Amino acid sequence: MQHFNLPRALRGAVRAEETPQQLFAQINGAIGDLRQRHDDNINDVREHVDNLSTAMNAMQGQLDRNVLSTPGASAMLPVxxxxxxxxxxxxxxxxxxxxxxxxxxxxxxxxxxxxxxxxxxxxGGLLAPIEWDREISKQQVTTSPMRKLAKVMTTSVGAFTTLWQSGNPGSGWVGETAARPQTSNPTFDPITFAAGEIYANPAATQRILDDAAIDIGAWLVDALRIEFNRQENIAFLSGSGVNQPAGLLTYVTGGANDGTHPGGNLTVVEEAVAVDALIDFMYGLGAPYRQNATWVLSSLTAAALTRLKDADGNLIWRESLIVGQPATLLGRPVEIDEGMPGPTAGNIAIAFGDFRAGYLVNDRYSSLRLLRDPFTNKPFVHFYATKRVGGGVLDPNAIRLLRIPV
Known part of the structure; x- marks a missing residue:
């Protein structure tokens, strides 16, 4: 069979000892295999091209949605x-x-x-063309440092419960052969931190979502996040505990959560804002808590404290020379929380303590949810947003409060 000049791709698929009929059958089979392989390769190429085209379209769509809200993009997009x-x-x-x-x-x-x-x-002039910034300038809203300082627990249900130990096991010294009577036992009380719910339901027309020069949807989501943080800031300090976190400042005599903690209320000290009083107030906190303690106060109170000097004329307030590091008061870090009352007579103006040991924030897992609803109230698109979070005092011995005397 040497007189057959077979293509190189088919030479390995046939054997010379076969009959012509068998040989032609093998050649046809090999050709079919080559054809199938070729078709498979073409399909693979087409699939890769389709995937690449889909990815390019998605990137272009993302670019079209985001470029108007990108800093610096306004210079490229004339109105x-x-x-x-x-x-x-x-x-x-x-x-x-x-x-x-x-x-x-x-x-x-x-x-x-x-x-x-x-x-x-x-x-001799004409109106210059106007360019839009395409970004919305907004008031900066402070968020609570309580979330940064406190212990944060994420739960998959609507509440978090822990146990509070009252007292310690009894003990005593005994001789070698003396009797060992039973000692007293500690008691355990549950503390539950239920998650309250914040909601918002703003609306926008579909037309403004389609035609606005900025990404209204992205702006609205960011605005909701900021508003929810503002609500948290209020609740972590003064929340009643009913459908919202129990605020730190409510665990005092006459407060909304007076007597609700099995360990008692927070200690409140009435002192004027003076150096000696602050030193006594700071060292009144137990040593296990004091080594991790932080001052929490408002800007108005901070302004009053920055001018205080010790007996040697040294300022007790030290501004940090490192970006991102807090200032210190009597050697301990300071966090500014604008939700704290100012240094006015009768106000609880200063909190000091180990907030990670003393206050707990309960975040419901995936607590921030957003539902886009274009059907209920046409032509408006509603953005129904909810967030579930709770909070309350974990250990009342870990934090002390200073009230300005009347």
């Missing part, structure tokens, strides 16, 4: 590109005046003529 181009031509070459007049609406021309200083033709 009126045709008008901006014509204006640039007028500035550079002195032409384009007719084009500008065509592009301006009657309302635009009226606004231009009403403000001569910004460019009426009689004064």
């Amino acid at each position: 009126e590109p045709d008008y901006t181009k014509a204006f640039a031509s007028f500035i550079r070459k002195g032409d384009g005046e007719a084009k500008l007049s065509e592009l301006q609406s009657a309302g635009d021309r009226a606004a231009i003529q009403a403000a001569l200083s910004v460019g009426s033709d009689a004064n």
Whole structure:
């Protein structure tokens, strides 16, 4: 069978000792295999191309959604590109005046003529094109340092429960052969930190979501996050404990959570804001807690403390020279919480203690949820957001409060 000049791809698939019929059958089978392999390769290429195209489209869509909210992007995206181009031509070459007049609406021309200083033709000028920042400037909202300082527990249910030990086992010294009577036992009381729920349900029209120069949806989600943090800031200090966290400042005589902790209320000391009083107040906290203690107070109280000096004329307040590190008062770090009352007579203005040992924040797992609802109230799209979080005093011995005398 040497007179057959087979293609290289088929030479290994046939044997010379076969009959012509068997040989042709083997060749046809090999050709079929090659064809199938070729088709499979083509399909693989097409699949890779389709995947790449899908990925490119997704990236382009993400870019289209985000570029307007990206810092610096405003310089690349003119509000009126045709008008901006014509204006640039007028500035550079002195032409384009007719084009500008065509592009301006009657309302635009009226606004231009009403403000001569910004460019009426009689004064030899034209209104400069306006660029939007595309970012919304907003008031900075402080968040509570309690979440940073306290012990944070994440639970999969609506509440977290722990046990509080009252007392210690009894003990005593005995002789070698003396009797060993039974000693007293400690008692255990449950403390439950139930998760309250914050909600918001703002709405926006579908048209403004589609046509706004900024990503309204992303802005709204961020605004909800900030608002929920603000609500937490209030509750961690003064919350009643009913459908919300139990605030730190409510575990006092006459407070909303007076007597609810089996270990008692927080210690409240009435002292004027003075150096000796602060030293006594600080060392009144037990040593196991004091070594990890932090001061928590408002900016107004901090302003009063920064001017206090010891007997040698040294300031007891030390500003940090390292970015990100807190200032210190009598050697212990200070956290500013604007939710704390100011240094006014009768106010609890200062908290001092080991907050990780003394206060617990209970976060419900995946507590922040957002439901986009375009159906209930057409043409409005509602953004129903909820967050579940609880909190309360864990150990009343770990934190002390200072009240300004009346």
